[in-house]
Amino acid sequence: MTDILNLSRGKALGTTSRRDFLRATGLAAGGLTLGFALPAASRLALAAAPTDTTINAFLRIAADGTCTVVCGLSEMGQGVHTAIPMLIAEELDADWTRVKVEQAPVDKAYSNPIFGMQATGGSTSIRGHWEPMRKVGAAARAMLVSAAAETWKVPASECRTERGQVIHSSGKRLAYGKLAASAAKQPVPETVTLKDASKFTILGRNLRRLDTPPKVNGSAKYGIDVRLPGMLTAVMARLPVPGAKVVSFDATKAKAVPGVRQVLQIPSGVAVLADGYWAAKKGRDALEIQWDAGISGNLSSASVSAMLADGAARAGAVAHTVGDVAAVKPARTLEASYEAPYLSHTCMEPLNCTAWVHDGEAEIWSGTQSQGPSQGIVSQIAGVAPGKVKINTLYLGGGFGRRFAPDFTIDAAMLSKAAGVPVKLVYTREDDTRAWFYRPAGVTRFTAGLDAAGVAQSFTATVASPSIMESSGFMKIPPNGVDHFAVEGTEDHPYDFPNQRIDYSRVEPGVRVWFWRSVGHSQNIFFTESFVDEMAGAAGKDPFEYRRGLLSRQPRYRAALELAAERAGWGKPLPAGVHRGIAVGQSFGSYVAEVAEVSVAADGSIKVHRVVCAVDCGQVVNPDIVKRQMESAIIYGMTAALYGRITLKDGRVEQGNFDTYPMVRINEVPPIEVHIVASTEKPGGVGEPGLPPFAPAVANAIFAATGKRLRELPFDTSQLKRA
Amino acid sequence: MATINVNGRSMQVDASPDTPVLWVLRDELGMTGTKFGCGMALCGACTVHLDGAPVRSCSLPLSAAVGHRITTIEAMSGTPVGKAVQASWVAQDVPQCGYCQSGQIMSASALLARNRKPTDADIDQAMSGNICRCGTYNQIRAAIKQAAASLTGRA
Numbered sequence: 001m002t003d004i005l006n007l008s009r010g011k012a013l014g015t016t017s018r019r020d021f022l023r024a025t026g027l028a029a030g031g032l033t034l035g036f037a038l039p040a041a042s043r044l045a046l047a048a049a050p051t052d053t054t055i056n057a058f059l060r061i062a063a064d065g066t067c068t069v070v071c072g073l074s075e076m077g078q079g080v081h082t083a084i085p086m087l088i089a090e091e092l093d094a095d096w097t098r099v100k101v102e103q104a105p106v107d108k109a110y111s112n113p114i115f116g117m118q119a120t121g122g123s124t125s126i127r128g129h130w131e132p133m134r135k136v137g138a139a140a141r142a143m144l145v146s147a148a149a150e151t152w153k154v155p156a157s158e159c160r161t162e163r164g165q166v167i168h169s170s171g172k173r174l175a176y177g178k179l180a181a182s183a184a185k186q187p188v189p190e191t192v193t194l195k196d197a198s199k200f201t202i203l204g205r206n207l208r209r210l211d212t213p214p215k216v217n218g219s220a221k222y223g224i225d226v227r228l229p230g231m232l233t234a235v236m237a238r239l240p241v242p243g244a245k246v247v248s249f250d251a252t253k254a255k256a257v258p259g260v261r262q263v264l265q266i267p268s269g270v271a272v273l274a275d276g277y278w279a280a281k282k283g284r285d286a287l288e289i290q291w292d293a294g295i296s297g298n299l300s301s302a303s304v305s306a307m308l309a310d311g312a313a314r315a316g317a318v319a320h321t322v323g324d325v326a327a328v329k330p331a332r333t334l335e336a337s338y339e340a341p342y343l344s345h346t347c348m349e350p351l352n353c354t355a356w357v358h359d360g361e362a363e364i365w366s367g368t369q370s371q372g373p374s375q376g377i378v379s380q381i382a383g384v385a386p387g388k389v390k391i392n393t394l395y396l397g398g399g400f401g402r403r404f405a406p407d408f409t410i411d412a413a414m415l416s417k418a419a420g421v422p423v424k425l426v427y428t429r430e431d432d433t434r435a436w437f438y439r440p441a442g443v444t445r446f447t448a449g450l451d452a453a454g455v456a457q458s459f460t461a462t463v464a465s466p467s468i469m470e471s472s473g474f475m476k477i478p479p480n481g482v483d484h485f486a487v488e489g490t491e492d493h494p495y496d497f498p499n500q501r502i503d504y505s506r507v508e509p510g511v512r513v514w515f516w517r518s519v520g521h522s523q524n525i526f527f528t529e530s531f532v533d534e535m536a537g538a539a540g541k542d543p544f545e546y547r548r549g550l551l552s553r554q555p556r557y558r559a560a561l562e563l564a565a566e567r568a569g570w571g572k573p574l575p576a577g578v579h580r581g582i583a584v585g586q587s588f589g590s591y592v593a594e595v596a597e598v599s600v601a602a603d604g605s606i607k608v609h610r611v612v613c614a615v616d617c618g619q620v621v622n623p624d625i626v627k628r629q630m631e632s633a634i635i636y637g638m639t640a641a642l643y644g645r646i647t648l649k650d651g652r653v654e655q656g657n658f659d660t661y662p663m664v665r666i667n668e669v670p671p672i673e674v675h676i677v678a679s680t681e682k683p684g685g686v687g688e689p690g691l692p693p694f695a696p697a698v699a700n701a702i703f704a705a706t707g708k709r710l711r712e713l714p715f716d717t718s719q720l721k722r723a
Numbered sequence: 724m725a726t727i728n729v730n731g732r733s734m735q736v737d738a739s740p741d742t743p744v745l746w747v748l749r750d751e752l753g754m755t756g757t758k759f760g761c762g763m764a765l766c767g768a769c770t771v772h773l774d775g776a777p778v779r780s781c782s783l784p785l786s787a788a789v790g791h792r793i794t795t796i797e798a799m800s801g802t803p804v805g806k807a808v809q810a811s812w813v814a815q816d817v818p819q820c821g822y823c824q825s826g827q828i829m830s831a832s833a834l835l836a837r838n839r840k841p842t843d844a845d846i847d848q849a850m851s852g853n854i855c856r857c858g859t860y861n862q863i864r865a866a867i868k869q870a871a872a873s874l875t876g877r878a
């Protein structure tokens with residue numbers, strides 16, 4: 001499997017690491033060339049709409065004035081199919097009521113400028129496309145103006161635009177629909193001037209999502225909804241232990257299930273192909289397989305924890321230093337270790353992919369976050385040129401990083417190639433939970449050196465966890481030995497401690513790890529913000545005031561912290577038994593602070609009564625979508641904090657369905673208030689940054705309520721039980 | 724061959740009697756609005772109405788559906804309650820990824836069909852079988868209340 005995953009290295013992915021991009025400041029300036037050349041695949045798609053005029057790879061205008069934005073990014077709930085059209089429509093001066101969106105095919109024109117490949121993730125969509133997509137709209141607008149000026153034989157400078165029309169100073173008007181054909185023939189402007197934010201009429205408004213109507217009547221099509229003539233559905237018996245091998249299998253009983261057509265072995269297991277899911281699943285369940293568990297057959301959660309604790313006890317590669325921690329002679333020392341488990345992403349739509357490999361070409365239908373890499377991978381499996389691989393992206397029933405992974409695409413393509421028919425591979429919920437792409441488990445050991453008054457003189461952290469970079473198959477740990485994803489959220493914490501050292505100690509228990517909503521921040525901000533709360537306690541300070549005092553050089557953190565505290569009524573009385581906790585974190589260029597109000601019952605159970613969130617994500621495209629993404633990430637983080645845990649026994653995952661891997665439900669969710677810090681900064685990401693501060697805000701509230709410090713996720717409520 | 728009634732129409736299906744109605748709808752009848760989430764009656768994504776009551780179609784065998792009326796998301800705009808619920812879902816812009824929303828709307832519609840003024844506790848009771856991994860729960864609650872208000876206003 002590793003070899004297959006490594007197919008994704010090299011050409012198809014480019015060589016620039018995500019880290020380099022994330023670190024770059026001028027994101028938009030560095031990236032995209034405007035895709036005015038129309039990709040071959042779009043040309044095909046356009047044949048279906050003869051009344052539309054193609055202005056460029058991102059925009060078509062129909063004779064009736066409908067503007068169709070062609071979006072290369074995947075819609076997985078984050079609202080990108082509304083936000084990207086808003087960026088183009090703003091500079092185009094489009095009539096928003098006539099803007100539609102359509103999913104793009106795979107093509108270089110749709111490369112994500114931050115990744116250098118067509119892919120959606122890392123909260124990059126708006127950060128990467130804020131300027132390029134506005135330039136697309138502005139260029140199209142200039143071409144429409146030129147076309148009108150030519151028609152009227154007037155200078156373009158005498159024309160302005162408004163809501164889908166070009167208007168001449170004399171009062172004459174022409175609708176975009178009437179101008180589209182001649183606009184497409186105008187030269188593409190070399191440079192465009194973008195609007196000043198004060199002139200925005202679309203950006204910054206709470207416009208409704210364009211994808212809502214099909215999502216309330218069952219007509220929205222997800223990957224799992226694809227149906228092709230002659231298609232078989234595959235359900236697989238997948239490797240139960242990382243690195244396991246099939247010794248032998250007996251398919252007699254599987255083949256006896258009515259509707260089962262083929263049984264095929266591929267590197268990741270044995271697949272039963274049938275007329276529909278139910279027969280394929282029954283056939284899969286009837287397979288008799290002898291597995292060789294290999295070296296991971298003894299792996300257990302206890303052995304993983306021991307390896308991580310051991311790693312955290314050793315000095316690692318230095319990720320960040322300030323001053324000299326060794327020179328500090330503290331009056332006393334505060335020490336603590338924190339731990340977080342492996343987690344599954346658990347998208348609501350179980351993973352699936354439909355592939356049709358035939359006659360020198362290949363076609364994929366999938367809810368994928370990574371069209372670019374998928375094209376390269378499938379071309380190698382199918383043995384065809386990348387240009388012969390078509391990727392049809394459908395709606396994603398959740399992504400969270402998981403649909404960036406290649407496993408379902410690889411397996412579907414292999415199965416179609418071997419079966420000679422279109423194959424839809426569907427993971428059962430249990431297969432999805434046990435597919436070995438997990439948020440890393442980790443242990444971090446902190447030490448704070450304090451003076452007699454409790455003021456921190458030094459701060460050290462050793463982060464022990466596996467490397468996502470190495471696991472991903474398309475990045476390598478740089479020569480300094482630090483996987484940025486492993487330490488993010490701790491190495492770049494904002495506090496002004498005079499001496500600091502943060503190390504990375506790589507520990508590889510043998511379980512593949514992957515990008516999970518907010519990546520390293522998901523556990524590191526829990527660890528760091530909990531320990532900082534412990535430091536506040538040691539200094540005898542209020543947790544909010546303590547943080548605030550250490551953020552004098554971090555105005556954006558501080559403003560978010562202050563806004564959350566103010567809106568939450570920090571310091572004001574609460575109902576009996578309810579206590580507050582606060583935490584702050586920056587990820588993906590956005591600064592988020594959260595205050596949680598929590599009570600703990602006598603049986604130890606935790607109730608979250610209210611969450612107040614403040615976010616500074618720079619300039620905002622759509623405030624409602626920002627607020628919903630914060631809320632979504634908070635609830636995703638709530639499931640992780642209360643329940644999330646993938647555990648191993650004899651190398652096997654103990655969780656399977658929602659009974660053993662539970663999710664937060666409607667009756668557990670508190671009111672969540674989100675406040676946006678007014679900002680003129682560059683846009684930050686919004687899909688992920690709401691998640692990290694939630695768990696520490698709750699842990700800090702639990703401490704306030706009970707005096708017990710929970711240093712492990714998910715929270716062990718048995719420790720809170722009162723006798 | 725079995726005959727089942729889906730959205731008011733009699734349909735002939737050629738599936739084994741143990742096939743869950745979910746897969747009859749999706750694979751046999753091509754009605755993909757009803758979603759697969761867990762296959763074990765744990766998530767609510769596959770919710771349909773059986774004689775008006777919400778059921779998890781992933782755990783309802785074809786044999787048990789014969790002789791009953793099945794209603795799916797595809798037919799909800801044809802009922803006053805379904806229409807009101809869909810309208811409030813649009814007004815609140817509830818869906819994110821949207822994958823759970825067919826099931827959410829089926830559960831909410833069944834609730835409002837029997838209770839026009841649901842309390843928060845009623846909503847918790849009726850909706851806690853439906854998981855939303857995107858966390859749209861607070862919007863779902865608001866949309867149910869809005870639909871309830873529009874239905875009682877009309878009554």
Ligand code: FES
Pocket residue numbers: 758759760761762763764765766767768769770779780781782
């Ligand atoms: S798929 Fe039926 S309840 Fe989850």
Ligand code: FES
Pocket residue numbers: 077348397398818819820821822823824854855856857858859
């Ligand atoms: S909207 Fe995505 S699971 Fe509910």
